[in-house]
Amino acid sequence: MNPVLPSPGLRAPVTRMRMLATGLLVAMAALFALARALDHVHPAWGFVRAFAEAAMVGGLADWFAVTALFRHPLGVPVPHTAIIPRNKDRIGDSLAVFLRTNFLVPSIVVRRMARLDVAAAIGRVLAAPPREGPRRASKLAVTLLESLGDERLGALFKSAAAQRLRALNIAPLAGQVLSAALAEGRHRPVVNGAILWVGQALAANEALFRQMIHDRAGSVLRWTGLDETLSSKILDGIFKLLGDMAEDPNHSLRTKIEEGLILFAERLQHDAELQAKVAAWRDAALANPAVAAWLDGLWQSARATMLRTARDPHAVGGGRLGEALRQFGTTLQEDARVRFAVNRFARRAIGGLVATYGDQIVTLVSDTIRRWDSATVTDRLENAVGRDLQYIRINGTLVGGLVGLLIHTVDLFA
Known part of the structure; x- marks a missing residue:
């Protein structure tokens, strides 16, 4: 490089x-x-x-x-x-240590950012972008994306995404979402779809079920032909039960299903053993190569989108998106509460990034200089x-x- x-x-x-x-x-x-x-x-x-x-x-x-x-x-x-x-490599290591010690320290970054009105600066640029601003920003963004290296940036992105997913306690969140869906009745189309799917699967495999009943029936039933009658009665009863459940939203079996879902939602939010199992499933899924490939594809798509946007700066400044950005810039300049919230978010975000990825940034600087x-x-x-x-x-x-x-x-x- x-x-x-x-x-x-x-x-x-x-x-x-x-x-x-x-x-x-x-x-x-x-x-x-x-x-x-x-x-x-x-x-x-x-x-x-x-x-x-x-x-x-x-x-x-x-x-x-x-x-x-x-x-x-x-x-x-x-x-x-x-x-x-x-001493090129040693100079690179010393520069990286200098950056880590004097700049990439969360307390120092947050303290210096406290004196900066980031929101107002962003608001001025968004409300009245300079004539050469989009072109220069576009050129800088393309240069950074292309020069920093797809492999290393992709590794940082995937590592950050995987780390965030591992830190996420999925079970209580899923329990809250399920509880909200049950309270608002949004589970009913899902239950209807499940009933319909079971009916279709049973109809498509009716011959298989009849053969299973025939194989398990006694010799007397098979000799008298009652096994066929028994299988027809069983299948007709199941089809009737599914039909009744599909037509009657207050069917007793549907009520039992809803009670089970409510209990499951409560367990997701409060059962430590179930939460540990869900966390283990989450970690196993993240360790799966298919998930790594999915994250890589997500990064490649995001990078391609960023490059396309950066190479066409006028696409950002035009149309509804450009108008929305200009309105947001005006709001940032005029609304003190929004400006305070954005500044606080910027301080916390930058401080969190420095605390989490400071060492990786230092390694990136050192390794980049070594490759020069x-x-x-x-x-x-x-x-x-x-x-x-x-x-x-x-x-x-x-x-x-x-x-x-x-x-x-x-x-x-x-």
Whole structure:
């Protein structure tokens, strides 16, 4: 993966500064040679010589120090040079630890977010999005989604989803949903469907049931043919029972079924043993490869949707969705209660994310830097901070010259 670092377009200014620093060093060397040749002509040339000599020493020392950060000076593998490429992985680990210690701490994040009015900022953007905002946001979103890596982001998504599902106590929630459905009568279509399905299954397999009764009947019944009569009576009775249940919503057997469902809903909410069994079923289902494949498909679908939306920023800003977003932005700016709720949710959400996934984010940073190519990282880092580094060379040359001039003056007049 290529690092997301400053553009190579910064190379030209850095090259100019490097040429200026090197040219100044060469000029000091030429001035030293000239002053050395004319030293006998006039005592003033001694001052010039001292300045140029010390300037060369200072410039060379700073050139060596600056170069040693990124490569071996003149290609010679001097110890403790090429510091950045040799220690790229350690720098990545140190950066990750620095982020975890100083930024990805829930208390620090929540405290800093308390000073931010996130809701108002979001409201201003949604109510009156800047002209270039959608395009820039779209480009940034696409870059992030494509550069961070599908595999790692997908693993984070699936891990978070599975963790949330494991933390969810399904049994009481299912019991509450079932109780609400029973209270509102929403279970009746399900019971009707079950009765209809049983009737259809029995009709479709009538020959099988008759054969089962025939096989289990005694020899006397089979010899007299009463087994056929018995099977017809049994099947007719079952069909009649199912018909009565389908037609009569107050049928006694339907009442028994409803009583059983009510009892089951109560057990789901209050029976610890049943809740433990449901939790075990939940964990077994999450460990099933089919569920992992389903989560992967869910992530791929969500990622594809995000990419499609990000590549078409005007689709978000137009139509009913765009109008709804603008209205929500206005509400965020004008309604203090909504703004307070959104800010509180943002603080809690970000704090929870940091607490839960801080270590994984740190690992993502460290592993990403480890995958970067050393030469590319070195080149782009040098281009990013190169201007300041070349100023160090220039300052070292001039300061060294002034120090040499001062020493020569003190030595001359002491």
